[in-house]
Amino acid sequence: MEKQILHYCTAARWPLALSVLAGLLALLATVGQMALLSWVIARVFLGHADLQQVGLALAVLLVIIGLRAGLVWLREFSARRAGNRVKSELRRRLFEHLLLLGPLFVRGERSGELIATLNEGCERLETYVARYLPQAVWSLVIPLLLLVIIWPLDHLSAILLLITGPVIPVLMIAVGSYSQKHIQRQWATLARLSAHFLDTIQGLVTLHLFGRSGAQEAHVARLSDEYRRRTLRVLRYAFLSGAVLEFMTMLAIGLIAVFLGVRLINRELPFEQAFLVLLLIPEFYRPLRELGTQYHAGMEGRVAAQRMLEILASLPPVREPREASRSLPAAPLTLTCEQVTCRYPDSERPALHNVSFTLSAGSCTALVGRSGAGKSTLVNLLLRFMEVESGAILVNGLPLDRLPADLWREYVALVPQRPYLFSGSVRDNIRLARPGASDEEVERAAELAGAADFIRELPAGYDTEVGEQGLRLSAGQLQRLALARAFLKQAPLLILDEPSSSLDPESEALLSAALARLRRQCTVLVIAHRLNTVAAADQVLVLDGGRLIESGPPAALLQQPTSAYAQLMTARLQEAGAVPGKEAEAL
Numbered sequence: 001m002e003k004q005i006l007h008y009c010t011a012a013r014w015p016l017a018l019s020v021l022a023g024l025l026a027l028l029a030t031v032g033q034m035a036l037l038s039w040v041i042a043r044v045f046l047g048h049a050d051l052q053q054v055g056l057a058l059a060v061l062l063v064i065i066g067l068r069a070g071l072v073w074l075r076e077f078s079a080r081r082a083g084n085r086v087k088s089e090l091r092r093r094l095f096e097h098l099l100l101l102g103p104l105f106v107r108g109e110r111s112g113e114l115i116a117t118l119n120e121g122c123e124r125l126e127t128y129v130a131r132y133l134p135q136a137v138w139s140l141v142i143p144l145l146l147l148v149i150i151w152p153l154d155h156l157s158a159i160l161l162l163i164t165g166p167v168i169p170v171l172m173i174a175v176g177s178y179s180q181k182h183i184q185r186q187w188a189t190l191a192r193l194s195a196h197f198l199d200t201i202q203g204l205v206t207l208h209l210f211g212r213s214g215a216q217e218a219h220v221a222r223l224s225d226e227y228r229r230r231t232l233r234v235l236r237y238a239f240l241s242g243a244v245l246e247f248m249t250m251l252a253i254g255l256i257a258v259f260l261g262v263r264l265i266n267r268e269l270p271f272e273q274a275f276l277v278l279l280l281i282p283e284f285y286r287p288l289r290e291l292g293t294q295y296h297a298g299m300e301g302r303v304a305a306q307r308m309l310e311i312l313a314s315l316p317p318v319r320e321p322r323e324a325s326r327s328l329p330a331a332p333l334t335l336t337c338e339q340v341t342c343r344y345p346d347s348e349r350p351a352l353h354n355v356s357f358t359l360s361a362g363s364c365t366a367l368v369g370r371s372g373a374g375k376s377t378l379v380n381l382l383l384r385f386m387e388v389e390s391g392a393i394l395v396n397g398l399p400l401d402r403l404p405a406d407l408w409r410e411y412v413a414l415v416p417q418r419p420y421l422f423s424g425s426v427r428d429n430i431r432l433a434r435p436g437a438s439d440e441e442v443e444r445a446a447e448l449a450g451a452a453d454f455i456r457e458l459p460a461g462y463d464t465e466v467g468e469q470g471l472r473l474s475a476g477q478l479q480r481l482a483l484a485r486a487f488l489k490q491a492p493l494l495i496l497d498e499p500s501s502s503l504d505p506e507s508e509a510l511l512s513a514a515l516a517r518l519r520r521q522c523t524v525l526v527i528a529h530r531l532n533t534v535a536a537a538d539q540v541l542v543l544d545g546g547r548l549i550e551s552g553p554p555a556a557l558l559q560q561p562t563s564a565y566a567q568l569m570t571a572r573l574q575e576a577g578a579v580p581g582k583e584a585e586a587l
């Protein structure tokens with residue numbers, strides 16, 4: 001897994017390698033410092049040397065201490081740098097990949113969990129990379145290096161270290177493998193908690209409406225308590241293993257010190273050698289103990305990294321073409337679907353089955369059908385958020401899958417039912433459609449969309465902050481802002497999903513007028529909910545259960561008494577409160 005993470009974050013490799021190297025050099029400086037110290041102490045206390053005799057050694061000792069401090073700083077700095085790079089690089093890659101996976105993937109996952117992975121997961125990964133990974137290398141290399149240094153000084157101490165040393169990692173692995181599943185559960189609970197927070201915030205209106213806010217509050221409290229319990233359990237293991245490690249190392253150091261002391265008293269070992277070994281023994285255990293301290297933080301990062309790698313390994317729903325055509329034939333666009341069948345990844349039944357139709361250049365087509373008929377699926381296909389299973393979509397004769405998805409989307413303007421507005425001004429939100437557009441062009445687009453009047457009445461006109469999701473605006477106003485984006489984009493294909501809820505007569509009239517203006521400059525496909533829109537279309541496509549059951553000019557379809565379209569329209573007229581039987585007249 002470490003390889004995979006570093007594969008995604010090449011920029012972190014060098015700082016990480018530098019940190020590991022600085023750590024090893026700092027150890028060599030420590031050994032030098034200890035050797036000089038034991039030399040000086042042996043000379044001063046046993047040899048009664050004066051300051052002049054040890055002056056040079058003390059000066060070198062000072063230099064080594066300074067050097068060691070510098071190396072420790074470099075070790076920490078590079079490790080932090082590597083951690084930061086991994087964090088920001090992986091967050092960037094995850095974000096990019098999520099964009100590539102598209103809205104269908106994001107909608108299929110719990111967005112709160114994705115946000116937890118992007119935020120908290122990346123933070124945990126930083127600790128894993130900056131602390132745990134270098135520590136894992138040091139705890140392997142430093143004890144071995146010290147064994148090589150101690151062996152010529154005292155064979156017995158080296159043998160004792162060789163015997164006691166491996167006990168610590170074995171203990172850690174045993175505790176770690178047990179606590180890993182608790183860390184995984186802790187992460188899953190945190191992800192569920194984040195997902196729940198987001199659900200609650202987004203569905204606040206529904207919750208209040210059904211009087212469920214209290215129940216939701218209790219549920220969040222339960223999850224929060226579960227997270228607290230799981231965190232405590234993980235910490236309990238962390239503290240327990242830390243205490244056991246501390247005890248084991250102290251025991252081992254004490255044991256070796258006793259052996260050293262006995263041989264020192266028996267004059268089997270010179271003082272300077274024994275003292276140096278005694279100073280080096282804690283250094284032997286230090287990286288192993290520190291690995292134990294980092295272990296849990298490291299495991300938390302590992303669990304988060306697993307989820308990130310899973311997301312990064314998810315395949316985008318659309319394949320980019322091998323031999324891409326970089327440009328489309330000039331507008332206007334004719335779009336043809338030939339026997340298109342498609343299905344969602346986790347579904348057995350095709351969402352669209354053998355659907356064929358043509359959107360002629362400059363025409364307006366109304367797409368109608370009951371809920372679940374496949375209207376949104378068709379739009380997802382046309383926007384290339386999903387791929388056809390069989391059949392083809394042609395644009396002016398060119399297969400759509402020969403075009404890179406991003407390039408194709410420049411040719412399409414979408415006005416969804418509930419357009420999304422980002423935090424920012426009205427002007428910025430319209431300009432999203434064409435970032436280079438001038439203020440005049442933005443205002444002209446708003447004029448054409450019938451949005452200019454209400455924008456002028458806002459407190460700061462075009463500079464009014466609309467807030468996340470355009471919460472200050474009505475459904476009709478939101479649609480008109482989205483239409484202004486479409487006017488500004490001047491794309492040759494417009495896909496519009498009419499609001500299914502009823503609008504006030506003024507908004508309704510303004511929307512119809514704006515749509516009529518847009519029709520003059522592009523090919524239009526409308527998921528139509530309004531009878532007027534259907535009646536004004538050049539052709540109607542009727543979907544049912546994923547199949548195209550009827551198509552043709554609306555007036556002609558109405559003439560057929562058994563027409564599914566006529567039945568659908570009658571039902572809508574009745575819903576709208578019109579007199580049954582007068583539908584043809586009304587249309």
Ligand SMILES: Nc1ncnc2c1ncn2[C@@H]1O[C@H](COP(=O)(O)OP(=O)(O)OP(=O)(O)O)[C@@H](O)[C@H]1O
Pocket residue numbers: 104108344345346347351369370371372373374375376377378
């Ligand atoms: N992400 C998905 N995964 C699996 N099946 C899906 C998904 N989205 C839609 N479907 C299924 O595909 C079929 C067509 O759904 P679609 O959303 O295209 O219908 P629709 O006509 O747009 O309905 P509505 O008017 O209610 O929005 C339905 O059976 C639906 O359950």
